Amino acid sequence: MLTAYNYQEFLSSSFLKKESNKTNRDIMDSVKKIIDDIQDKGDRALLGYIEKFDGVIPENLLVSREERKAAWKLVDTKTITALRNAAENIKSFHQKQLQNSRIMQQDENIYAGQLYRPIERVGIYVPGGTASYPSSVLMNAIPAVLAGVENVSMATPVRNGQPINPVLLVAADIVGVHNIYKVGGVQAIAAFAYGTETIPSVDKIVGPGNAYVAAAKALVYGDVGIDMIAGPSEVAIVADESANASYVAADLIAQAEHDPSARAILFSLSAELIDRVNDELKNQCSVLPREEIATEALNVNGASVLVSDIDQAFELCNAVAPEHLEIQTERPLECLGKVKHAGSVFLGHYTPEALGDYYAGPNHVLPTSGTAKFSSGLSVDDFIKKTTFLYYSEAALKDASEDVMQLAKQEQLEGHSRAIEKRIK
Amino acid sequence: MLTAYNYQEFLSSSFLKKESNKTNRDIMDSVKKIIDDIQDKGDRALLGYIEKFDGVIPENLLVSREERKAAWKLVDTKTITALRNAAENIKSFHQKQLQNSRIMQQDENIYAGQLYRPIERVGIYVPGGTASYPSSVLMNAIPAVLAGVENVSMATPVRNGQPINPVLLVAADIVGVHNIYKVGGVQAIAAFAYGTETIPSVDKIVGPGNAYVAAAKALVYGDVGIDMIAGPSEVAIVADESANASYVAADLIAQAEHDPSARAILFSLSAELIDRVNDELKNQCSVLPREEIATEALNVNGASVLVSDIDQAFELCNAVAPEHLEIQTERPLECLGKVKHAGSVFLGHYTPEALGDYYAGPNHVLPTSGTAKFSSGLSVDDFIKKTTFLYYSEAALKDASEDVMQLAKQEQLEGHSRAIEKRIK
Numbered sequence: 070m071l072t073a074y075n076y077q078e079f080l081s082s083s084f085l086k087k088e089s090n091k092t093n094r095d096i097m098d099s100v101k102k103i104i105d106d107i108q109d110k111g112d113r114a115l116l117g118y119i120e121k122f123d124g125v126i127p128e129n130l131l132v133s134r135e136e137r138k139a140a141w142k143l144v145d146t147k148t149i150t151a152l153r154n155a156a157e158n159i160k161s162f163h164q165k166q167l168q169n170s171r172i173m174q175q176d177e178n179i180y181a182g183q184l185y186r187p188i189e190r191v192g193i194y195v196p197g198g199t200a201s202y203p204s205s206v207l208m209n210a211i212p213a214v215l216a217g218v219e220n221v222s223m224a225t226p227v228r229n230g231q232p233i234n235p236v237l238l239v240a241a242d243i244v245g246v247h248n249i250y251k252v253g254g255v256q257a258i259a260a261f262a263y264g265t266e267t268i269p270s271v272d273k274i275v276g277p278g279n280a281y282v283a284a285a286k287a288l289v290y291g292d293v294g295i296d297m298i299a300g301p302s303e304v305a306i307v308a309d310e311s312a313n314a315s316y317v318a319a320d321l322i323a324q325a326e327h328d329p330s331a332r333a334i335l336f337s338l339s340a341e342l343i344d345r346v347n348d349e350l351k352n353q354c355s356v357l358p359r360e361e362i363a364t365e366a367l368n369v370n371g372a373s374v375l376v377s378d379i380d381q382a383f384e385l386c387n388a389v390a391p392e393h394l395e396i397q398t399e400r401p402l403e404c405l406g407k408v409k410h411a412g413s414v415f416l417g418h419y420t421p422e423a424l425g426d427y428y429a430g431p432n433h434v435l436p437t438s439g440t441a442k443f444s445s446g447l448s449v450d451d452f453i454k455k456t457t458f459l460y461y462s463e464a465a466l467k468d469a470s471e472d473v474m475q476l477a478k479q480e481q482l483e484g485h486s487r488a489i490e491k492r493i494k
Numbered sequence: 495m496l497t498a499y500n501y502q503e504f505l506s507s508s509f510l511k512k513e514s515n516k517t518n519r520d521i522m523d524s525v526k527k528i529i530d531d532i533q534d535k536g537d538r539a540l541l542g543y544i545e546k547f548d549g550v551i552p553e554n555l556l557v558s559r560e561e562r563k564a565a566w567k568l569v570d571t572k573t574i575t576a577l578r579n580a581a582e583n584i585k586s587f588h589q590k591q592l593q594n595s596r597i598m599q600q601d602e603n604i605y606a607g608q609l610y611r612p613i614e615r616v617g618i619y620v621p622g623g624t625a626s627y628p629s630s631v632l633m634n635a636i637p638a639v640l641a642g643v644e645n646v647s648m649a650t651p652v653r654n655g656q657p658i659n660p661v662l663l664v665a666a667d668i669v670g671v672h673n674i675y676k677v678g679g680v681q682a683i684a685a686f687a688y689g690t691e692t693i694p695s696v697d698k699i700v701g702p703g704n705a706y707v708a709a710a711k712a713l714v715y716g717d718v719g720i721d722m723i724a725g726p727s728e729v730a731i732v733a734d735e736s737a738n739a740s741y742v743a744a745d746l747i748a749q750a751e752h753d754p755s756a757r758a759i760l761f762s763l764s765a766e767l768i769d770r771v772n773d774e775l776k777n778q779c780s781v782l783p784r785e786e787i788a789t790e791a792l793n794v795n796g797a798s799v800l801v802s803d804i805d806q807a808f809e810l811c812n813a814v815a816p817e818h819l820e821i822q823t824e825r826p827l828e829c830l831g832k833v834k835h836a837g838s839v840f841l842g843h844y845t846p847e848a849l850g851d852y853y854a855g856p857n858h859v860l861p862t863s864g865t866a867k868f869s870s871g872l873s874v875d876d877f878i879k880k881t882t883f884l885y886y887s888e889a890a891l892k893d894a895s896e897d898v899m900q901l902a903k904q905e906q907l908e909g910h911s912r913a914i915e916k917r918i919k
């Protein structure tokens with residue numbers, strides 16, 4: 070099922086081609102129109118689009134206390150416990166990312182450093198329908214709340230008057246989401262970006278979504294912050310003879326079942342392992358509820374690459390910069406130093422990606438499509454701003470003045486030079 | 495010259511309106527065409543655009559060692575000393591931002607943390623012509639080099655065969671820029687983003703530019719990283735009776751001389767100070783080389799706001815989230831805790847913004863147009879990616895398995911559940 074490559078073939082494969090993630094112009098144009106409309110006309114336009122795309126305008130856009138309370142009665146205790154335990158682990162991991170303001174220099178004449186301050190208002194987008202993931206609520210909200218964001222809002226669509234998945238509401242309560250709005254798609258992004266009478270604007274929008282939501286985030290980027298523009302999910306597995314073919318196959322399938330465009334790549338030091346994995350893929354897929362999706366993804370976007378040694382595996386793997394990287398080798402920790410570019414790394418035979426997707430602590434919002442070469446998964450840092458500060462005494466300014474004035478003159482900014490001159494004369 | 499506001503008036507002024515920074519569609523379309531062309535046809539298209547926009551195709555796009563060496567003879571020693579001293583200060587400040595990989599958890603069964611890894615290849619854009627700023631080279635390159643970026647490239651246009659400003663080349667040498675290419679505008683951004691035969695692609699593009707460069711950066715964002723989309727520069731000054739009107743005016747002018755659309759706002763606790771500042775502005779502008787630009791900026795985008803107390807000043811100031819914030823009060827350090835949103839803060843009567851623009855250490859690449867509410871100035875962090883890692887033992891996975899499988903089933907991702915199940919049975 071996996072397309073077989075050797076080292077050379079993989080180097081010239083489409084997996085290493087820099088392709089533009091850009092949405093096509095048609096989508097962009099229609100999305101822009103919705104955003105402009107909502108920015109201009111507020112609630113009136115917003116409600117119109119909700120009716121158009123989701124069938125029914127909810128009585129109240131803001132989910133009420135009663136609705137949130139009622140959700141708890143609809144979720145079984147096993148799920149509530151699992152959510153609580155996951156939230157604890159995620160909190161514990163992210164808490165350790167918190168940092169203090171820093172002082173870079175402090176002497177008699179100069180005081181300089183960085184203030185760490187939280188973003189004030191954040192909006193989390195949570196898709197509805199089959200891709201309605203409570204784990205997304207945990208992963209997006211926890212770092213925001215820990216960072217000290219004052220207001221964490223959430224938006225999720227209500228289709229044809231159907232109630233919101235109660236597990237989402239319970240997850241939102243567990244992590245402390247302040248407001249939840251019944252609005253989805255481009256409308257939600259536009260409302261968060263520019264505000265309407267009912268939905269206050271936020272400073273940053275995070276969370277997954279379909280191609281339209283992604284286009285909307287790209288369009289409002291700059292007016293508000295966004296987390297990233299995510300592409301299809303992907304996993305790369307580096308495996309040696311010690312790997313269990315059944316585990317490897319299960320993890321490739323877990324990736325593939327997301328989406329027909331999901332990517333699953335196996336870098337193997339053993340030809341035999343590749344054969345066994347392919348057999349396992351067939352067997353395991355045949356009894357999978359999402360068989361069709363997984364099979365298509367594996368056939369179209371699945372790859373096995375036979376490498377000559379572990380360094381070759383990591384050379385190719387770093388070139389891919391996968392969202393998820395599993396290292397199923399005999400000595401996985403010894404490979405960690407070879408990782409240059411990846412979203413998140415899962416080490417050893419008992420650390421499947423699924424464990425991290427839901428539960429262990431690291432964030433599951435990760436850079437896709439090779440963007441791990443320049444960006445990171447979601448963390449507390451995404452909700453913090455660093456403001457530099459500087460104090461110079463009169464004496465310190467005098468010492469610096471000649472150099473500063475010289476540089477200002479070089480750039481023909483005489484006003485800059487005079488702002489120094491006035492103070493030292 | 496400054497338009498006078500009181501608290502209420504300022505609250506409903508255009509300074510606090512969320513306006514879209516988005517470039518208009520016409521610019522976007524023409525910029526997209528250039529990018530697509532260069533992505534498709536490489537050097538052939540690139541050279542065509544260089545000829546079209548800059549008049550002459552340089553013999554070699556890559557600045558030679560000889561050209562770089564020759565530049566040193568064309569720059570006076572006073573400037574070289576000033577550049578070296580500035581570079582030292584900027585290095586010293588940014589060095590203290592460097593962080594180590596972190597371990598969040600490490601016990602018998604679980605090992606989890608974050609790897610800090612540099613971006614591999616960075617491209618710095620440096621505008622040509624009158625806005626050719628050597629300080630930009632220092633501010634953009636130093637954090638990249640300190641972060642451990644392997645290849646720092648720079649692109650700057652050569653107009654009509656004119657040589658590159660030698661101060662730029664000297665600055666690039668001082669900070670260790672690896673390659674310099676003679677290409678500007680949208681062409682440079684496209685070449686950095688997608689690579690051509692002559693110019694290798696990079697992973698992240700940083701640096702200022704005009705509206706076309708900004709549009710190009712917005713369009714390639716996602717395929718490569720970018721620093722930010724910068725708007726016009728701005729300063730806000732909070733001043734009390736202790737402030738020197740001549741210094742305040744000089745700093746407002748230093749901002750205003752950049753650009754007719756630059757913003758300069760004075761929050762004053764004293765009506766008398768506002769009057770004196772206005773008088774100073776008139777006098778100082780009248781003898782300024784860039785008088786016209788500065789006067790237009792102050793008349794159109796200048797504001798004085800009389801506030802009743804220091805808290806009111808900071809309430810309004812945080813609502814603006816200015817790129818630069820000067821606090822010219824009697825006890826400036828005591829105000830630092832009131833700053834929520836700003837790019838960079840300058841404290842006291844002897845810390846003019848110009849000192850930070852060139853010299854003191856903090857970066858001058860800062861969030862504009864209120865984006866300090868959700869983003870930060872350039873720092874070493876912008877050139878580092880954080881990759882999370884996770885190891886679970888078999889026993890740890892067994893402990894977690896029930897919860898993880900429960901959550902996977904809630905999301906109807908049976909393949910995720912089975913990836914756990916296979917390992918614990």
